[in-house]
Amino acid sequence: MRQGSVRGDGTVPRQRGGRSADELGWDESLYEGGEDGEGGGGGDDDGPRSRHKEGDRPRPRRRRKRRALRWFAIVLAVLILGTAAAGYLWYEHLNGNIRTTPMPDGKRAAEATPNAAGQTPLNILLIGSDARDNAENQKLGGAKETFNGTALADVQMLLHLSADRSNMSVVSMPRDTLLQMPECTDPDNGKVYPATTDRMMTNASLGRGGPGCTVLAWEKLTNIHINHFMMVDFAGVVSMADAIGGVPVCVDANINSRNSKGEGSGLKLKKGTTYVQGEQALQWLRTRYGFEDGSDIGRAKAQHMYMNSMVRELRENATLTSPNKLRRLAEEATSALEVDEGLDTVKKLYDLSNELKRVPPQRITMTTMPYEYVGVRVQPKPGDADQLFRLVRDDVSLDGKDSPQKKKDRDKAREAKASDDPAAAPAETGVRVLNGTATSTTAATPGRASTVAALLQNKGYTRAAADQSSTPVQERTVIRFPSADLEGDAQALAKSLGLPLSSVEESKEVTGVTLVVGGDWRIGDVPPKPKPDEKDDKAPDTADALNGADSKACMRVNPNYTW
Incomplete structure (x- = not known):
């Protein structure tokens, strides 16, 4: 591995000709x-x-x-x-x-x-x-x-x-x-x-x-x-x-x-x-x-x-x-x-x-x-x-100039269809709950994973458990599943919480049905419904x-x- 020298590792500097920075009047x-x-x-x-x-x-x-x-x-x-x-x-x-x-x-x-x-x-x-x-x-x-x-x-x-x-x-x-x-x-x-x-x-x-x-x-x-x-x-x-x-x-x-x-x-x-x-x-x-x-x-x-x-x-x-x-x-x-x-x-x-x-x-x-x-x-x-x-x-x-077909494909992905995979009973479905409630400006809500896991247990998901592992910022609450045989279980969980099917996504980063509580659900017993402006496909004016x-x-x- 050819390492760089940004951390002061003593790498021999490249030699370049020309005048020095001092000669150029560096302040x-x-x-x-x-x-x-x-x-x-x-x-x-x-x-x-x-x-x-x-x-x-x-x-x-x-x-x-x-x-x-x-x-x-x-x-x-x-x-x-x-x-x-x-x-x-x-x-x-x-x-x-x-x-x-x-x-x-x-x-x-x-x-x-x-x-x-x-x-x-x-x-x-x-x-x-x-x-x-x-x-x-x-x-x-x-x-x-x-x-x-x-x-x-x-x-x-x-x-x-x-x-x-x-x-x-x-x-x-x-x-x-x-x-x-x-x-x-x-x-x-x-x-x-x-x-x-x-x-x-x-x-x-x-x-x-x-x-x-x-x-x-x-x-x-x-x-x-x-x-x-x-x-x-x-x-x-x-x-x-x-x-x-x-x-x-x-x-x-x-x-x-x-x-x-x-x-x-x-x-x-x-x-x-x-x-x-x-x-x-x-x-x-x-x-x-x-x-x-x-x-x-x-x-x-x-x-x-x-x-x-x-x-x-x-x-x-x-x-x-x-x-x-x-x-x-x-x-x-x-x-x-x-x-x-x-x-x-x-x-x-x-x-x-x-x-x-x-x-x-x-x-x-x-x-x-x-x-x-x-x-x-x-x-x-x-x-x-x-x-x-x-x-x-x-x-x-x-x-804002995506092709009509790209916009159509994106809208179709957002309107996820119900899975043909039959869902297991809630008591038979293991659910891992992660706390992703941190936002770009606010720390995660303490104990949020445990609180939501308890809510799920009251809904019959007795195998729901909080995972205290560090979780990346998650803007919106999502449910992830690793393979098609668990898609029905993940969608059933979304339905029980009142989440849209578009909040369910396949991910190779998880090993079972995983609920990531996002920054949109920092408090309360029910996740908020997606706001209409969350589908705006336009950079905010403040992005300049x-x-x-x-x-x-x-x-x-x-x-x-x-x-």
């Missing part, structure tokens, strides 16, 4: 606490303004620049590997570049059910690490006091590719989102981190067992099964800055991201559209002061705009057919990535890229998890966040959706940072 003071959170992670890294005139498309430079462009290179790498993989002369060499870490072995969310055509969706967690575990990352990240400290997952995006490969959804989670952490095991040393009852910032998950723990934290919150992860650190993306070329971005007023205290990225652009690369691209991606309310939310929106614009440029830019450029991109992409063992070869990455490239920009939807403030931190917004996660979990396109083909999107500039 390390921005990582010394302050608004950007704990641990020195994710501050606005400032460099000198570009020597190109604003509005001009800059000329390529010969030297590689030391510029941390972070998370967007992950998706770029996947997109370009498909075109580069034809060069199998470097196949083994490129395979050797790829670093791997195993997926977690802990309790996972159930895998998605195949659609009517037998297809399943694909979920990939994209992680940007702020690791300062070697000299190169230290120069790029600043904050000398954090050298070799615990890495933070300062960028987290869930990329969902639909089962029919017609559309793609991306959900960003702000790095300072407060969550309960699951139990995690560090694959490097076997250290076990116990589950937490108190909430922590989500970016701390990376230091509790690596990217596998970040995967588990997402699954615990969303109940969405994650198939793969892809992660980069500062050094891993530096060399790809100029390889991308100019990308057009837009601001609705002149912007100068620098205040009287010297805080800001140094981004200075004129109103309208400017092609940015290198230093200016770095500044755009890390600008917080000057965009909207100056929070990480505005920065995420700017990153979404850049990512969409970059994808459009890559598709339209004929120069990417250059063999030399493709060789360089393949080399840098494979060196930049740390992935799970399911993506450990160029062939696997190539196959994945072919899947992703099938989606046109107009079917890509970028969103931010609906949130609400808790002091200076945020938490998932009750209702809206759950709705967004449900749409992704149910493979509903966030742009941005379509991948929207070339007119413009960042709103804070009046205090204009010139």
Whole structure:
């Protein structure tokens, strides 16, 4: 197993040419606490303004620049590997570049059910690490006091590719989102981190067992099964800055991201559209002061705009057919990535890229998890966040453009038919009861599994028993069964509780009839009937959706940072 170096394991850093971060005017003071959170992670890294005139498309430079462009290179790498993989002369060499870490072995969310055509969706967690575990990352990240400290997952995006490969959804989670952490095991040393009852910032998950723990934290919150992860650190993306070329971005007023205290990225652009690369691209991606309310939310929106614009440029830019450029991109992409063992070869990455490239920009939807403030931190917004996660979990396109047949199949699945399997008598049916009443913002109701098990016993299900095992968040109450010979028993249980048949589902994760009491049944003797709006197939407005083909999107500039 080729391990990465995000947790300070002493891996020899990759050597890259070009000027140092100090020579580029890096402002390390921005990582010394302050608004950007704990641990020195994710501050606005400032460099000198570009020597190109604003509005001009800059000329390529010969030297590689030391510029941390972070998370967007992950998706770029996947997109370009498909075109580069034809060069199998470097196949083994490129395979050797790829670093791997195993997926977690802990309790996972159930895998998605195949659609009517037998297809399943694909979920990939994209992680940007702020690791300062070697000299190169230290120069790029600043904050000398954090050298070799615990890495933070300062960028987290869930990329969902639909089962029919017609559309793609991306959900960003702000790095300072407060969550309960699951139990995690560090694959490097076997250290076990116990589950937490108190909430922590989500970016701390990376230091509790690596990217596998970040995967588990997402699954615990969303109940969405994650198939793969892809992660980069500062050094891993530096060399790809100029390889991308100019990308057009837009601001609705002149912007100068620098205040009287010297805080800001140094981004200075004129109103309208400017092609940015290198230093200016770095500044755009890390600008917080000057965009909207100056929070990480505005920065995420700017990153979404850049990512969409970059994808459009890559598709339209004929120069990417250059063999030399493709060789360089393949080399840098494979060196930049740390992935799970399911993506450990160029062939696997190539196959994945072919899947992703099938989606046109107009079917890509970028969103931010609906949130609400808790002091200076945020938490998932009750209702809206759950709705967004449900749409992704149910493979509903966030742009509302699913085909009539897909909508018909989804409605049919919701209107489950009665099983032909005869149900056993209640007293002969064993029922395992789990407490899944936790929500994205509220802890589970204590003793709920025992309470509901007692209710079932009063209904004649004398073999019902509470299971106190940790259970992922369950938005709605469901009944699961492992095989067709228990479907009738599961449906009979649903009928006795007044639950619709659509709440009964087959799952290989259970060994018998299992009732998971959801967040909709935290109190009372009878589960509530599903609300009509629970079938709404639309992303909430608070998700701030941005379509991948929207070339007119413009960042709103804070009046205090204009010139």
